[in-house]
Amino acid sequence: MTKGFNLAARFIVHTVGPKYKARYRTAAESSLYSCYRNVMQLAKEQALVSVGFCGINLPKRGYPMEDATHIALRTVRRFLENHGETIETVVFAVTDLEEPVYKKLLPLYFPRSVEEEHRSLPLIPADIGNSEGEPVVPERQIRISEKPGFHEDSEEDDLEKDLSFVGSHAFARMEGDVDKQRKLILQGQMSEAAQHKQHQRNYNRWLCRARAEDLSDIAALKALYQTGVDICGRTVMVLVGRNIPVAQIDIEKALLYFIHVMDHIAVKEYVLVYFHTLTGEHNHLDSDFLKKLYDIVDGKYKKNLQAFYFVHPTFRSKVSTWFFTTFNVSGLKDKVHHVENLQQLFTCILPEQIDMPRFVLEYDERVNGPYHPYYSSLLDL
Numbered sequence: 366m367t368k369g370f371n372l373a374a375r376f377i378v379h380t381v382g383p384k385y386k387a388r389y390r391t392a393a394e395s396s397l398y399s400c401y402r403n404v405m406q407l408a409k410e411q412a413l414v415s416v417g418f419c420g421i422n423l424p425k426r427g428y429p430m431e432d433a434t435h436i437a438l439r440t441v442r443r444f445l446e447n448h449g450e451t452i453e454t455v456v457f458a459v460t461d462l463e464e465p466v467y468k469k470l471l472p473l474y475f476p477r478s479v480e481e482e483h484r485s486l487p488l489i490p491a492d493i494g495n496s497e498g499e500p501v502v503p504e505r506q507i508r509i510s511e512k513p514g515f516h517e518d519s520e521e522d523d524l525e526k527d528l529s530f531v532g533s534h535a536f537a538r539m540e541g542d543v544d545k546q547r548k549l550i551l552q553g554q555m556s557e558a559a560q561h562k563q564h565q566r567n568y569n570r571w572l573c574r575a576r577a578e579d580l581s582d583i584a585a586l587k588a589l590y591q592t593g594v595d596i597c598g599r600t601v602m603v604l605v606g607r608n609i610p611v612a613q614i615d616i617e618k619a620l621l622y623f624i625h626v627m628d629h630i631a632v633k634e635y636v637l638v639y640f641h642t643l644t645g646e647h648n649h650l651d652s653d654f655l656k657k658l659y660d661i662v663d664g665k666y667k668k669n670l671q672a673f674y675f676v677h678p679t680f681r682s683k684v685s686t687w688f689f690t691t692f693n694v695s696g697l698k699d700k701v702h703h704v705e706n707l708q709q710l711f712t713c714i715l716p717e718q719i720d721m722p723r724f725v726l727e728y729d730e731r732v733n734g735p736y737h738p739y740y741s742s743l744l745d746l
Contacts, residue, residue, distance in 0.1 A: 366407055374417065378404045382421040385428040394500040397422060397433060401440040402497065408452060415454040420463050434466050435490060436500070438474040443498035561664075568624075568663045575625035583614065583622040591630065593718030599671055600635040601714055602627070605722055606644040611651075620658055631665045636672040638714070641682055642725045652689055659694045667696060674713065676704045677728070706733040 383396035422428035476482035
């Protein structure tokens with residue numbers, strides 16, 4: 366932008382239109398859009414109330430006049446819709462050659478009446494760009510793949526397949542303004558499908574972090590691991606409460622490790638066995654952390670979790686579990702089963718199908734007596 370000096374305009378904005386070649390049409394469209402968009406943006410930043418445009422694309426640059434006019438009008442229209450609170454007037458100063466084209470296309474983008482709008486609707490081209498008027502070519506949209514050339518099979522629906530292959534970053538998926546979407550959620554105005562999409566994006570951000578970070582210190586605790594299957598053939602995951610030194614570990618890294626381990630497990634039905642055996646105050650996870658975990662994880666975790674076996678519960682843990690599943694989360698209460706001894710657990714999971722710490726076996730034998738293999742008769746019942 367320079368001063369206008371002796372011209373009627375106070376300022377002049379200088380921009381250079383692109384040369385047009387059919388084989389580089391997309392690049393030319395994007396460049397011409399940027400010319401108009403940047404002029405409007407500069408005018409807004411300088412608090413100008415009026416803008417006058419000449420045809421940025423000169424005929425000698427070979428740009429088809431009608432195509433260029435579409436871009437000019439729709440870019441200005443979109444800018445005024447989204448950012449034009451302070452701009453009062455936009456003038457198109459055109460040549461005699463350009464005037465008929467502008468008169469023909471102006472009603473498409475700036476109809477002066479309802480009748481004119483209805484007459485113009487059939488003439489609007491299929492390509493009207495994105496919300497800012499910028500040309501969009503779907504096959505040229507940028508995609509960021511987490512594992513280029515590799516795509517794991519999944520039993521999830523097409524949306525989840527796409528999200529597991531494409532990066533979770535909003536830019537990678539060419540989505541709209543994330544902040545606007547979050548504002549709509551807070552205001553309760555976002556549709557259920559949009560909320561699901563937002564939640565899926567958030568989970569994938571956590572999953573990407575979990576795959577990228579070094580979680581070996583959390584893995585060394587041996588607090589979460591996969592073992593065999595239950596009597597229904599469902600994968601069994603074991604969680605050992607005593608092995609979680611809550612006050613000494615990075616809780617966020619623990620959450621990342623849970624997601625890292627469970628993401629491929631939760632794609633099909635599974636059960637969780639939590640050994641509360643000999644846990645102390647320093648092993649108890651905060652309810653806020655559990656609520657955060659429940660809110661972050663993907664819907665497949667909740668849908669495919671068939672049972673949560675709470676082994677060796679105390680009275681206090683039973684009360685806490687009831688309160689948490691009643692008031693903090695939904696859909697989990699009926700899946701929680703308090704198991705007083707290993708004999709009960711073995712009616713659901715055969716002993717050879719579950720690896721457990723030695724101290725759990727020793728505690729159960731001390732409190733409930735030696736284990737007797739009569740679980741088979743219980744299964745018949």
